[in-house]
Amino acid sequence: MFQFDNSYARLPDHFYASVYPEPVEGPVLLKFNEALAEELGIGADLSDPARLAAILAGNVVPQGATPLAMAYAGHQFGSFVPQLGDGRAILLGEVVDRSGTRRDIQLKGAGPTPFSRRGDGRAALGPVLREYILSEAMHALGIRATRALAAVATGEQVYRETPQPGAVFVRVAASHVRIGTFQYFAARQDVEGLRILADYVIDRHYPELKERERPYLDLLRAVAFAQADLVARWLGVGFIHGVMNTDNMTLSGETIDFGPCAFLDEYDQMKVFSSIDQGGRYAYRNQPGIAQWNIARLAECLLPLIDDDQDKAVLSANHVLSEFGERFQTQWLAVFRRKLGFLEEEEGDGDLVQGLLSAMQEGEADFTRTFRQLCHVAGGESDELFLSLFKDPSGASGWLSRWRTRLEQEKALPQERASAMRAVNPAIIPRNHKVEEALAAANYGDLSFFERLLQALEKPYEDHVEFADYAVPPKPEERVLQTFCGT
Structure with missing residues (x-):
């Protein structure tokens, strides 16, 4: 089935613990991503689902x-x-996909490991299906993320606050090396381990840096830029990760770990969904600053490799942190320029973006629908539906006048502009109430809501009449106020 070539297992023994998955009682395949399997070059025998489930459950x-x-x-x-x-x-191993890219195959919920910290090493069905939905949705939105290969029921229960059906999630990633991986060796003052890990990451993700004069400084910069670009894309679709800990930030620049993450309904720059984020550390607006903070922690780990002179190393690293801020601002503005239909760059565009966001905050306007409806306005339709999204449309009405004045500086035809805007402003996102609806049904054995949601999310930038209900914001009684970690 898998053609493994396991490079991480060839690193020194103290980089990992060898451990086998713990068998489960009755594995049943719930969902298998055939398109991703084809991309990975995996020959899965779908005629024998019991055998496939046994492999994917561990x-x-x-x-x-x-x-x-x-x-x-x-x-x-x-x-x-x-x-x-x-x-x-448990990382089963690595495959080289059809494009020549190395990808990890990991089982989540496959049993305890030496790092379980008295946990059972298992996963509940709800969090497994949640990660499946969210990771595939992010991929469909064009945002770098780990992928979902399969979800398998275990036939066993896991015990959290209440008994829940157990499951295993099969995750695919460019790699699972995190900022926290570097912190592990830095905390032990293992400079040689840091060097081996840094060289591994360069070989695997940034091979163009191998011949550079200062490869470890350039590695820091490459990771910083990858994360700046990623977070800018998150903000562009209203995504809130929820747990931006350093162990949840990859060196590859992929979104990883979809625990209490959520998407904005009404725009609120300080919105928090995660039940464990009591202080709003990872609120929507705070994500760029937290990403920079995390990169600073990576910089601390790399200092011994950047320069033998610590003062020079710190100076160089601080320069990269400053570059992160500049890179993020550039990418964020580029994302929102496209969302507003600006095909060229003009001074003052940032003020226009902030003007709309302020009107949305004051008017409690739905994030996704506001930008999608603006596409229709750009195409020549009436302002009425757009303005109806705001509790008080006066601010939005004034903003539309400024927006139109800005558009007059460009030569694009209305339909050309509207088409470009629809390509970056999704009609459908994994709205929190729809995700929770699918998970609640799955816990009672009904996967039809899960399957239909996945279908709706496959082409999020297109309008589909049959999935129109997924584009509608929640009613007051449907609002999801908190999301929870799956651990």
């Missing part, structure tokens, strides 16, 4: 796999934990 370890749990540390809500590691995830 009951049968496929030939060539070298199962392991990765060691890492991390700052969790600002507090450093020197040892975390994969407590309920």
Whole structure:
């Protein structure tokens, strides 16, 4: 099934713990991503779902796999934990996909590991399906993210606040190396381990840096820019990660770990959904600053590699942190220029973006619908539906006048502009109430809501009459106020 070539397992033993998945009682395949399997070059025998479920649940370890749990540390809500590691995830191995890219195949919920910290190493069905939905939705939106290969029911229950059906999630990632992985070695003052890890990341993700004069400084810059670009894209679709700890930030620049994440309904720059984010550390508006803070923690780890002179190393690293801010601002403005239909750059565009966001905040306007309806206005339709999205439309009406004055500086035809805007302003996102609806039904054995939601999210930038209900904001009684970690 898998053609493994396991590079991480060839690193020194203290980078991970060798551990096999713990078999489950009755694995049943709930969902298998055939398109992704084809992309990965995986030959899955769909005629034997029981055998496939046994492999994907960890009951049968496929030939060539070298199962392991990765060691890492991390700052969790600002507090450093020197040892975390994969407590309920086991890396089966790596495959090289059809494009020549190396990809990790990981089982989440496959049993305890040496890093489980007294946990059971299992996952509940709800969080597994949630990660499946959210990771595939992000991919469809064109935002870099880990992918979902499969979801498998275990036939067993897991015990959290209440008994819940258990499941295993099969995750695909460019790699699972995190900022926290570097922190693990830095906390132990293991400079050689840091060097080996940095060289590994350069080889795997940034091979163009190998011949650079200062490869480790350039690695810091490459990761910083990848994260700046990623967070700018998050903000463009109203995404709130919810747990931007350093162990949840990858060196590859992929979105990872879809625990309490959520998408904005009405725009609120300080919106928090995560039940464990009591202080709003990871609120929508705070995500760029937190990303920069996390990159600073990576910089601290890399200082011994950047320069033998610590003062020079700190100076160089601080320059990269400054560049992060500049890169983010450039990318954020580029994202929102496109959302507003600006095909050219003009001074004052940032003020126009902020003007609309302020009107949306004051008018409690739905984030996704506001930008999608603006596409119709750009195409020549009436302002009426757009303005109806605001509780008080006066601010939005004044903003529309300024927006139209700005558009007069460009030569694009209305339909050309509207088409470009529809390509970056989704009609459908995984709205929180629809996700919760699908998960609640799945817990009672009904996967039809899950399947239909996945279908609706496949082409989020297109209007589909049959999925019109997924584009509608929640009614007051349908609002999801909190989301929860799946651990």
